[in-house]
Amino acid sequence: MIKKLRIFLALFYVVVCSLVLVPLQILSMKTGLWPETFILKIWHRMILQALGMRVHVKGALAKDRPLLVAANHISWTDIMVLGSFVDVKFIARADMEGWPLIGMLSKLQRTVFIERERKRTSGDQASEIAKRMAKGDAMVLFAEGSTGDGNLVLPFKSTLFGAASMAISEGAADQVFIQPVAIAYTRLHGMPMGRRHRPMTAWIGDQDLMPHLKTLLAEGAIDAEVHFGAPVPFAKGSNRKETARLMEAKVREMMQAALADPRPSRQRVA
Template identity: 35%
Template structure:
């Protein structure tokens, strides 16, 4: 099973590199989105990951999706519902192969620690919203085992508030053989290849996306970014804890 999965995944990733390098420059946004959607769904299938969607995702018009962050898979899981432009730390750009893929598909990279990084990314987000895109943000700033949610950074919420777009919290819940698990969480000292190796050798991997009620732009503007980020964090943490059987404090 592992060998056949590894071969098919490798071939599929090579096809993805061909698409983003050769064809994407000539495709309009709807065409790139369609390819991104189908490619992501096929990748998850080849990796043996079952995806279940709960709630009502915002499928049309601009929006900001904010989610907890567990794995490099998160981008493709969300793309399998609706292709998004993601905000990611600049280190991901230099990941072997997958870094090229996410860069070619329109990811916006943020140089953490640079003085004007947030302002530059905010302008990029505004441009994506103006095209009617959904932007994906992982406000924890790093991955976690997925059984709780770390505090959110609120700075990039401001771009969505200023653009007058709705903000929808999304809870990502990872399962292994029917139980909530951190088995394939991309944490600790493991590298990308080690994590992929573990995933391809596993069975019974599933991800649930729970799309929580969207926060209206007018409400967000009235509350300000700190309160909006805190409310989104509260909703996602509740959803994560509810399926884990633990009530958050």
């Protein structure tokens, strides 16, 4: 009964806040009265509050531009975790565009939707991402191309780094900076998660969204960590496969460090 009440109150909180924030975000996008990410940060933090998630940060988003952020991917909540404190835009799979609530939020954040299986459209999508980076947007790429179970980092797909190559080949930039970022879900109700419990936070494959959302809302009190690595320059002649392997290794190292020694629940930022 308590869990059902928590789910109801959390969803009610999300709906009420969204009714206020969505019109403000639309106004921001049309008028430029304030940075577009200002309202979105509030929205993301509100979602995290409803879920009972605490975010701990090590390092910072690079100031170098153009910037492509190469991160691992565990759940749809990764977007809220990152978007709650940094000014970034996301690259997401195409089917997310039609999702209730999350699809709307993604559009309000000017997310670039990509169809990874359709090679005919990949060039246009990479070109759009390259243009956005050239304009100064820090674009987040979930480089595994899928979601992991929260315990391991999957191999990074080198083809997804095509936007960096295109930004250079089209003359939009002499070089692009690629920054590795690791996301890890580390604690549940203040206790370190083990391999058995971490998949609870993961949203894998074709898993339905609503059951996963209800599980997170019912549990609450989850700690997430975000670790930023040093950006690496990607210039003309740089090898995409080597860069993908380097980013994968750095993200894996940071993620395993977070899982092995999770921050205390009450510690917010370091």
